[in-house]
Amino acid sequence: MTWYVMDTWIVVVxxxxxxxxxxxxxxxxLRKMSMMGDAISHAVLPGLAIAFLITEARASLTMFxxxxxxxxxxxxxxxWISRFGKVDEGASMxxxxxxxxxxxxxxxxxxxxxxxxxxxxxxYGAIELTPLDVVWRPRxxxxxxxxxxxxxxxxxxxxxxxxxxxxxxxxxxxxxxxPELATTMGIHSNLMHYLLMTLVAVTTVAAFEAVGSxxxxxxxxxxxxxxxLLTDRLWLMVVLSVVFAIAAAVLGHLSALIVPGWVGFxxxxxxxxxxxxxxxxxxxxxLAAPRYGVLCKRLRKTEAAAF
Amino acid sequence: xxEFADIWNVLFLRDYNTRLVVICTMLLGCxxxxxxxxxLLRKRSLMGDTLSHATLPGVGLAFMLAVALGGDGKSLPFxxxxxxxxxxxxxxxxxxxxxxxxxxxxxxxxxxxSVFFGAGxxxxxxxxxxxxxxxxxxxxxxxxxxxxxxxxxxWILVLVTLCVLxxxxxxxxxxxxxxxxxxxxxSLGWPVKVLDVILLGLVTAVTVAGLQAVGLILIIAFLITPAAAARxxxxxxxxxxxLSALIGGASGxxxxxxxxxxxxxxxxxxxVLVAAFVFLIxxxxxxxxxxxxxxxxxxxxxxxxxxxxxxxxxxxxxxxGRSDGELTIQAVPFRQVRGRRTWSDASLREYIRRAYDxxxxxxxxxxDSIRLTEAGLAEAAQVTRNHRLWELYLIEYAxxxxxxxxxxxxxxxxxxxxxxxxxxxxxxxxxxxxxSLVPASPHPIVPGD
Numbered sequence: 001m002t003w004y005v006m007d008t009w010i011v012v013v014x015x016x017x018x019x020x021x022x023x024x025x026x027x028x029x030l031r032k033m034s035m036m037g038d039a040i041s042h043a044v045l046p047g048l049a050i051a052f053l054i055t056e057a058r059a060s061l062t063m064f065x066x067x068x069x070x071x072x073x074x075x076x077x078x079x080w081i082s083r084f085g086k087v088d089e090g091a092s093m094x095x096x097x098x099x100x101x102x103x104x105x106x107x108x109x110x111x112x113x114x115x116x117x118x119x120x121x122x123x124y125g126a127i128e129l130t131p132l133d134v135v136w137r138p139r140x141x142x143x144x145x146x147x148x149x150x151x152x153x154x155x156x157x158x159x160x161x162x163x164x165x166x167x168x169x170x171x172x173x174x175x176x177x178x179p180e181l182a183t184t185m186g187i188h189s190n191l192m193h194y195l196l197m198t199l200v201a202v203t204t205v206a207a208f209e210a211v212g213s214x215x216x217x218x219x220x221x222x223x224x225x226x227x228x229l230l231t232d233r234l235w236l237m238v239v240l241s242v243v244f245a246i247a248a249a250v251l252g253h254l255s256a257l258i259v260p261g262w263v264g265f266x267x268x269x270x271x272x273x274x275x276x277x278x279x280x281x282x283x284x285x286x287l288a289a290p291r292y293g294v295l296c297k298r299l300r301k302t303e304a305a306a307f
Numbered sequence: 308x309x310e311f312a313d314i315w316n317v318l319f320l321r322d323y324n325t326r327l328v329v330i331c332t333m334l335l336g337c338x339x340x341x342x343x344x345x346x347l348l349r350k351r352s353l354m355g356d357t358l359s360h361a362t363l364p365g366v367g368l369a370f371m372l373a374v375a376l377g378g379d380g381k382s383l384p385f386x387x388x389x390x391x392x393x394x395x396x397x398x399x400x401x402x403x404x405x406x407x408x409x410x411x412x413x414x415x416x417x418x419x420x421s422v423f424f425g426a427g428x429x430x431x432x433x434x435x436x437x438x439x440x441x442x443x444x445x446x447x448x449x450x451x452x453x454x455x456x457x458x459x460x461x462w463i464l465v466l467v468t469l470c471v472l473x474x475x476x477x478x479x480x481x482x483x484x485x486x487x488x489x490x491x492x493x494s495l496g497w498p499v500k501v502l503d504v505i506l507l508g509l510v511t512a513v514t515v516a517g518l519q520a521v522g523l524i525l526i527i528a529f530l531i532t533p534a535a536a537a538r539x540x541x542x543x544x545x546x547x548x549x550l551s552a553l554i555g556g557a558s559g560x561x562x563x564x565x566x567x568x569x570x571x572x573x574x575x576x577x578x579v580l581v582a583a584f585v586f587l588i589x590x591x592x593x594x595x596x597x598x599x600x601x602x603x604x605x606x607x608x609x610x611x612x613x614x615x616x617x618x619x620x621x622x623x624x625x626x627x628g629r630s631d632g633e634l635t636i637q638a639v640p641f642r643q644v645r646g647r648r649t650w651s652d653a654s655l656r657e658y659i660r661r662a663y664d665x666x667x668x669x670x671x672x673x674x675d676s677i678r679l680t681e682a683g684l685a686e687a688a689q690v691t692r693n694h695r696l697w698e699l700y701l702i703e704y705a706x707x708x709x710x711x712x713x714x715x716x717x718x719x720x721x722x723x724x725x726x727x728x729x730x731x732x733x734x735x736x737x738x739x740x741x742x743s744l745v746p747a748s749p750h751p752i753v754p755g756d
Contacts, residue, residue: 106577267432
C-alpha cells in the first residue's frame with residue numbers, strides 16, 4: 001500500500017462530510033427520522049432535473065439550489081402527509097420520496113432528446129475524484145497545499161452545522177425529547193424541526209454532490225446510533241458521534257486500500273468502505289458497550305440469575 | 308394519435324409486446340400491496356427500502372463466487388439467491404438491533420440499509436477491476452429493467468405471489484395479532500419472533516423477485532403507497548389488505564399500460580405516480596380516515612357540543628330566574644347567554660342560528676334575545692339532566708373534586724351514546740330528586756362556569 005497526498009485529501013474530505021452529517025444525525029436518530037437522508041438523496045432528482053432544464057448547463061450552484069429546495073420540500077410534504085392524513089411517518093416519507101424520484105425520472109427521460117443528463121453521473125459524486133478538482137493553493141511553511149473544492153464546500157457546511165448545534169443546543173434538546181414541553185416553554189418546536197430539516201437537506205445535497213450518497217446516508221445514522229449506545233448525555237453523544245464519524249472515514253479509506261488485497265484485488269470504493277467501517281464500529285460498540293451493550297446486558301442477566 | 312383500438316388492445320392484454328410487462332407489474336403490485344399492509348401496520352414501511360438496498364452485496368458476492376467457480380456470473384438463479392441471502396441477513400440484523408438494544412426501528416433499518424449498501428458498493432468496486440469484463444451492468448440488477456421483462460420473470464413472480472398469498476391466508480390470524488398487539492401475542496405463548504421472521508421472509512421474497520424485474524424505487528413504492536392508500540378506506544384488516552392488493556395491481560396495470568401508449572414514459576416512474584395519485588385521492592376522500600371525512604366528523608361534533616352548551620346555558624338561566632314551581636319559558640338576552648361560557652360571539656351566533664333552524668328557539672328583537680320553544684325546552688331539560696347525572700356520577704363514583712366536576716363532565720358527556728346515558732341514569736336512580744325531572748346541580752352554578 002502506498003499513501004499519496006491524494007489519500008490524505010480523500011480522508012479529509014470524507015471526515016468533513018462525515019462530521020457534518022453526524023452532527024445533524026444525532027437529532028434525526030432521537031426524533032426517529034433516521035431515514036430522512038436516504039429519502040432526500042433520492043427525492044432531489046426533480047430539483048436537479050428542473051435546474052438543469054432551466055439553465056441548460058451543469059452549473060453546480062443552480063443544481064445545488066434546486067436539489068436543496070426539493071430536499072426541504074421532501075421534509076415539508078412528509079410532515080404534511082403524516083399530520084393531515086395521520087399516516088405513519090416512515091410511510092409518508094416513502095411515498096414522498098418515491099413520487100418525487102419518479103417525477104425526476106420522467107422529466108429527465110422527457111428531456112433526453114436535447115440534453116445529456118445521466119441521473120447516475122450528475123447525482124452522485126465520487127470521493128476518489130475529489131482531490132483532482134483543486135481550487136485553492138495556499139502556501140504555508142514552505143509547502144503548497146492543493147485544497148480541493150469539495151474540502152472547502154464541506155468545511156463550510158461543517159462550520160454551519162457546528163454553529164447551528166451549538167447555538168440552538170437547548171432548543172434542539174428539548175424539542176427532540178419533548179416537543180409539547182418545548183412549546184409550553186415558548187420554543188417554536190415546529191420552527192426547529194424545519195430549520196433542522198433545511199440543514200439536513202443542504203448537508204445531504206452538498207455532501208452527496210461532493211462525495212456520493214452512500215456516505216451521507218450512513219453518516220447521518222450510524223455514528224449517532226453508535227454514540228447513542230454509549231451515553232445518555234446529549235452533548236457527549238454529539239461529541240462521540242463526531243469521533244466515530246471521523247474514525248469511520250479514516251478506517252474506511254485505509255480498508256479500501258488494504259482489505260481488497262486479502263482476496264486478490266487492488267483496491268475498491270472508498271465511500272462503500274467508509275459505510276462498512278462505520279458499521280463495524282457500530283457492531284463493536286453494540287457488543288461491548290458498558291451499559292447498553294449486548295454482552296454486558298447478558299452478563300448482568302447471568303449475574304442476577306446466579307444471585 | 309392514439310387509436311381507440313390500440314388502447315383497448317393494451318388495456319385488455321391483447322397486445323403481445325406489452326402483455327407480459329402489464330401482467331408482471333400487476334402481479335407484483337398485488338403481492339406487494341398485500342405485504343405492504345402488514346408492514347404499514349407494523350410501522351415498518353421502509354423495510355422494503357432497507358431490503359432492496361441490502362441485496363446489493365449479495366448480488367456482487369454471488370457474481371464473484373460464480374466466476375470463481377468458473378460459471379456464468381450473470382446466471383439469474385445464482386444472483387437471485389445471493390440477493391435473497393443478504394436480504395434475509397439484513398432483515399435479521401434489523402430485528403437483532405431492534406430487539407436487543409435501545410436503537411429504534413427506523414435507525415436500525417437505516418443502519419442496515421447504509422452499511423449493507425456500502426458493502427455492496429465496495430464489492431462492486433472490486434468486481435469492476437476483475438479481468439472478466441462481463442461485470443458491467445451488474446448494478447442495474449437492482450435498478451430494474453421494466454420494459455424488457457422476459458417469460459422467466461413472469462414465472463418467478465407467479466411463484467412468489469402464490470407463496471405470499473398462501474402465507475398470508477394461512478397465517479392471517481397470527482399476522483393480525485402480530486400487527487396490532489405484539490406483546491399480547493407473546494403472552495399467549497405464540498412464537499412472535501418466528502412469525503416476525505416468516506413475515507419478513509415473505510417480504511424479502513417479494514422484494515428480491517421484484518427488484519430485478521421492476522427496480523428498487525418501484526418496489527419501495529409498491530410496498531408503501533397502496534397499503535397507505537387502503538388504510539384511509541377501512542379499519543378492517545382483511546378489507547384493507549384486499550383493497551391494498553387491488554390498488555397495487557390496478558396501479559401496475561394502469562401505469563404499465565399508460566407507459567406503453569406514449570414513447571419515453573418509463574413504466575416504473577408512471578406506476579409510482581399512478582399509485583401516488585390513488586394515495587392522494589384516498590387521503591382526501593377516504594371513507595374511514597380521509598381528511599374530508601375526519602374534518603366533517605370534527606365539525607359535526609363541534610356543533611353538537613355547541614348546541615348542548617347553548618341549551619344548557621338557556622335552561623340554567625331560566626332555572627335561576629324562576630320563583631318556585633314550574634319553569635316558565637321566557638326570553639333571555641343574548642348578552643346573558645354570552646356570559647355563561649367562554650365562547651366567541653361568532654360561534655355563539657352560529658349555534659343559535661343552527662338551533663333556530665331546528666326549531667328549538669325563537670329569536671326576538673333583532674337577535675338581542677332568545678326564547679326557547681316547547682321542543683327546545685324539552686331538549687334543554689334533557690341535556691341539563693344528562694350533564695347533572697354525569698356530575699353526580701363523577702362525584703360519587705369517580706372521586707372527582709367538586710370544583711373540577713363541571714369541566715370533567717363537559718369533556719365526557721358529549722361523546723356518550725344514548726345507551727350509556729340510560730345506563731348511568733338507572734345506576735343513579737337514587738339521586739333523582741322527587742317530583743322534578745331534572746336533578747339539582749350538585750355544585751353552585753356561577754356564570755362562566
